[in-house]
Amino acid sequence: MRAVNTISLNGNAWQIESEGCEELAAYLKSAEVRLAGDPDREEILADLEQAIADKLARHVSAHKNVVSAEEIALALKEMGPVEAGSAAAEPGAPTGAATPEETPRAQAGPGPNGNPGVRHLFQIREGAMLSGVCNGLAAYFGIDVTLVRVIFVVFAVLTGGIGAAVYLIMMIVVPVAVTAEQMAAAHGKPFNAEELIGRPPAAYASGRHWRQQWRDQHRMWRHQRREWRRQRRAWHAFGGATAGPPPPPPYGGPAGGILHVLLLIAFLVALVHAAAGRPVFGWDWAADVPHWVGIVAVCVIYGTLAQQIRVARYYGQVGVYHPGHALVALMGTVVWLLVLVCVGWYVVHHWPEVQDFLQRALQALQTAFDDKQGGTVRT
Amino acid sequence: MAANEKFGPMRKGLLEFLILKVIDADRVYVADILRKLADTEFATQEGTLYPLLSRMRRDGLVDYDWKESDSGPPRKYYALTASGQAQLADLVAYWRLINKTIEDLGA
Numbered sequence: 475m476r477a478v479n480t481i482s483l484n485g486n487a488w489q490i491e492s493e494g495c496e497e498l499a500a501y502l503k504s505a506e507v508r509l510a511g512d513p514d515r516e517e518i519l520a521d522l523e524q525a526i527a528d529k530l531a532r533h534v535s536a537h538k539n540v541v542s543a544e545e546i547a548l549a550l551k552e553m554g555p556v557e558a559g560s561a562a563a564e565p566g567a568p569t570g571a572a573t574p575e576e577t578p579r580a581q582a583g584p585g586p587n588g589n590p591g592v593r594h595l596f597q598i599r600e601g602a603m604l605s606g607v608c609n610g611l612a613a614y615f616g617i618d619v620t621l622v623r624v625i626f627v628v629f630a631v632l633t634g635g636i637g638a639a640v641y642l643i644m645m646i647v648v649p650v651a652v653t654a655e656q657m658a659a660a661h662g663k664p665f666n667a668e669e670l671i672g673r674p675p676a677a678y679a680s681g682r683h684w685r686q687q688w689r690d691q692h693r694m695w696r697h698q699r700r701e702w703r704r705q706r707r708a709w710h711a712f713g714g715a716t717a718g719p720p721p722p723p724p725y726g727g728p729a730g731g732i733l734h735v736l737l738l739i740a741f742l743v744a745l746v747h748a749a750a751g752r753p754v755f756g757w758d759w760a761a762d763v764p765h766w767v768g769i770v771a772v773c774v775i776y777g778t779l780a781q782q783i784r785v786a787r788y789y790g791q792v793g794v795y796h797p798g799h800a801l802v803a804l805m806g807t808v809v810w811l812l813v814l815v816c817v818g819w820y821v822v823h824h825w826p827e828v829q830d831f832l833q834r835a836l837q838a839l840q841t842a843f844d845d846k847q848g849g850t851v852r853t
Numbered sequence: 854m855a856a857n858e859k860f861g862p863m864r865k866g867l868l869e870f871l872i873l874k875v876i877d878a879d880r881v882y883v884a885d886i887l888r889k890l891a892d893t894e895f896a897t898q899e900g901t902l903y904p905l906l907s908r909m910r911r912d913g914l915v916d917y918d919w920k921e922s923d924s925g926p927p928r929k930y931y932a933l934t935a936s937g938q939a940q941l942a943d944l945v946a947y948w949r950l951i952n953k954t955i956e957d958l959g960a
Contacts, residue, residue, distance in 0.1 A: 484926075505900070514907040521907075521929075525883065525899045528925060554898025557905075 478540050484523035488530060489539055494546030498526070505556040512558060526553060596651035596660040597644075605645045613660045734783050741776035748772045778814060782807045864895060869909065870948070871895050872902075873933065873941040876915055882928040906931065914940055 477492040481499075490498065505522055509515040529549040530541050595614050597606035608626055612619035630637025651660045747754045748768040785807060821828050875881060875889050883902055890897050909915045914937035917929040933941065 509904060512904065512907070514911065518903050518907050521883075521903045522899060524926065525903070528884075531925065552898065554900035556900040556903075 476543075483527040483530075484520050486527060488527065488541060490530075490541045490546060491543045494541060494543035497543065497550065498546050501550050501553070508556045508558050522553070522556065526550070529553070593661075594656075594659040595648055596656055597648050598651050598657070598660055604641070606650065607641055607644045607648060610648060610651070610660055731787070734780065734787070737776065737779055737783065741772065741780075744772045744776075745769065775814075778810070782810055860894075868895055868897065868901075869905065870941075870944045872905070872909070873914065873937060873944065876931050877933050877938065877941055880930050880932055882920075882930050886931075909937075913937070 478489050479492050479495040480487055480489050481495060482488070502519070502523070505519060506515070509518055512518065526549055529552060530545065533541055533545040593614055596610045598609040598613055599606045600609070601619070602609050603623065608622040609619050612622045615622075626637060626641065630641070649656075651657045744754045748771075751768075754768070754772065871890065871893075872886060875886050879885070881889075883899065883906070886902060887897065887899070906915065910917070913934055915931050916934050917931045919927045920930045922928050
């Protein structure tokens with residue numbers, strides 16, 4: 475579903491998708507700017523509108539009365555950039571006409587608002603994960619949005635929720651960029667017609683690309699969940715209908731779920747203790763290892779264990795139908811847990827060596843970092 | 854500067870000449886002009902043509918009549934004025950002269 479606007483082109487009404495409308499308005503606005511000073515400006519603009527309308531007429535019929543954004547983009551591409559035809563506009567130059575391939579877009583002077591913009595912080599909804607705060611910050615600082623998101627998440631985790639609160643406050647306080655002008659201010663770009671013409675399709679394309687990926691991912695997850703539910707139902711129906719020997723209960727099932735929840739609780743408790751620098755499960759690590767190593771270790775251990783339980787539960791359900799798969803998965807899980815236990819045992823019993831290794835690794839990192847910094851300063 | 858970079862300004866200067874020729878050959882509206890030029894190296898677009906035609910009309914080289922069309926709104930059909938025809942004749946003569954000069958200089 476897409477929003478549709480009705481606009482008038484040279485006296486006739488057209489229904490056009492909103493995004494196409496913006497692009498069209500930007501094109502006509504730029505034409506107006508370029509033709510400033512042309513005595514026949516109004517007439518040329520009317521001609522241009524009519525020419526666009528003629529192109530759009532190809533795309534509508536009795537059964538399709540809305541022009542899509544893509545069709546607008548195509549029509550405007552066919553129209554080509556508007557060139558001032560008046561010799562007076564470029565004194566001394568040959569006629570202002572040009573073939574399309576050598577028409578530099580930036581040739582015309584800056585528009586009425588052509589002063590290079592002052593940046594303002596806005597929320598940008600286009601391509602946003604939540605509310606567009608990170609998106610706006612990325613535009614404001616001119617860096618990649620993924621980087622901003624990662625920094626925000628790390629900040630939120632390290633500060634134990636203060637980061638999330640900051641996000642919420644910014645969501646309420648920071649204005650949302652709605653108009654094209656605000657959008658330009660968010661990026662610190664000059665708001666003039668040439669900029670505008672280039673921007674809507676580009677922003678649209680990247681936003682759509684991102685949304686498409688997000689939708690695909692969701693579709694995959696939904697599909698997976700549905701598959702699991704179907705199998706569970708099939709197993710129940712099968713168990714209820716047969717009087718013969720009941721199928722073996724999946725070793726995941728409810729037990730797996732309870733195990734998972736218990737592990738999550740243990741993880742949260744350990745994380746809180748680790749973050750506060752208190753002993754975790756009676757082990758006073760804070761004296762021996764740096765603070766962050768404890769937090770990272772807790773997260774890694776939880777992630778590994780949880781992954782094993784997830785795999786076990788999944789194959790527990792599949793196992794009813796594919797005992798072979800389940801057996802392989804079971805072996806994998808058991809081996810993994812054994813490896814974990816061995817590593818844990820080694821760490822506990824050879825603590826001085828592990829500590830020594832950690833310290834040396836840290837030192838190596840530090841040296842590498844210092845070298846790099848030194849190099850940057852020198853050049 | 855590579856040779857093909859020098860073609861741009863040449864085409865730019867010649868486009869008006871070409872449009873005079875197209876209009877002289879037949880009564881045309883803008884879509885006809887675009888179509889006739891589309892397959893040549895002078896392929897052009899509405900965004901360029903409308904402002905240019907408007908200036909040529911102001912210079913008194915071309916003029917237009919409104920004509921009803923079978924499909925859609927009335928169209929502007931362009932024709933050369935007397936001074937447009939005179940200028941086209943001058944341009945054609947000058948073009949021949951240039952051609953002859955180039956040929957005569959050999960190579």
